[in-house]
Amino acid sequence: MGADLLSAAPLLETRDLAKSFRGLRALRNHAISVREREIVGIIGPNGSGKSTLFNLVTGFLKPTAGAVYLRGQAVTNLPPAQVNRLGIARTFQGTRLFAQLSVLENVLAAAQLRHPSSLPGVLLGLPTARAARQAAENTARELLALTGLEHQANLRAASLPYGDGRRLEIARAMATRPALLMLDEPAAGLNAGETHALAQLIGRLRDRYSVAVIVIEHDMDLVMNLCERVQVLAQGQVIGEGTPAEVQASVRVREAYLGSDDAA
Incomplete structure (x- = not known):
């Protein structure tokens, strides 16, 4: 140390x-x-x-x-x-x-806690909401790559x-x-x-x-x-x-x- x-x-x-x-x-x-x-x-x-x-x-x-x-x-x-x-x-x-969600969706659900967006923003498609969604997805995909799971992103978590x-x-x-x-x-x-x-x-x-x-x-x-x-x-x-x-x-x-x- x-x-x-x-x-x-x-x-x-x-x-x-x-x-x-x-x-x-x-x-x-x-x-x-x-x-x-x-x-x-x-x-x-x-x-x-x-x-x-x-x-x-x-x-x-x-x-x-x-x-x-x-x-x-x-x-x-x-x-x-x-x-x-x-x-x-x-x-x-x-x-x-979350067994029935995809591998990506499992990580995305957690990433959205750090990149939140308001319900009105999502419903109206506001740029801030789109940016938050993209930031969360970037985080999720980066972590899937780091953990070697990027090729399984679309599989259901239950199938892993x-x-x-x-x-x-x-x-x-x-x-x-x-x-x-x-x-x-x-x-x-x-x-x-x-x-x-x-x-x-x-x-x-x-x-x-x-x-x-x-x-x-x-x-x-x-x-x-x-x-x-x-x-x-x-x-x-x-x-x-x-x-x-x-x-x-x-x-x-x-x-x-x-x-x-x-x-x-």
């Missing part, structure tokens, strides 16, 4: 973030600071609080305690749509595409192979032009070749759009080769954080998640 990245103010911060469900503490005292253009991995066993964290940051859940800040602005209790407009986009563990559907979800999230892209297990169900291509795609998106990325993932090869920093959760708490090498060297992390050689 360069000196400019280290000295920059945080893009995202969580402070003492906690969530309980009927007395079950899913996340407690969570804190993280993510900087512009940084790629951070979040790992941990199932039930460690990873998806709860994503849902809290993106507004799908409200915290029991603590706060979330984007560029210093509190976004803790904002609805998901407003969090997205402020610059945080996400994908989910399972695909959530699983790996292509995952890339379409990422393209759709990026169409809102986020400052922070949050990927929830993007490599789940992918083979080794698809996972390698996914890592390259995430790197290209960061370089092209200067987006920061947080990745929840169980594929350790992907995390350790892609991420500049890794945070480890267990039982709702942070038990380790650092570079991939530092996390791999942590006895506590190996015992809790990665597996200790001594225990073998």
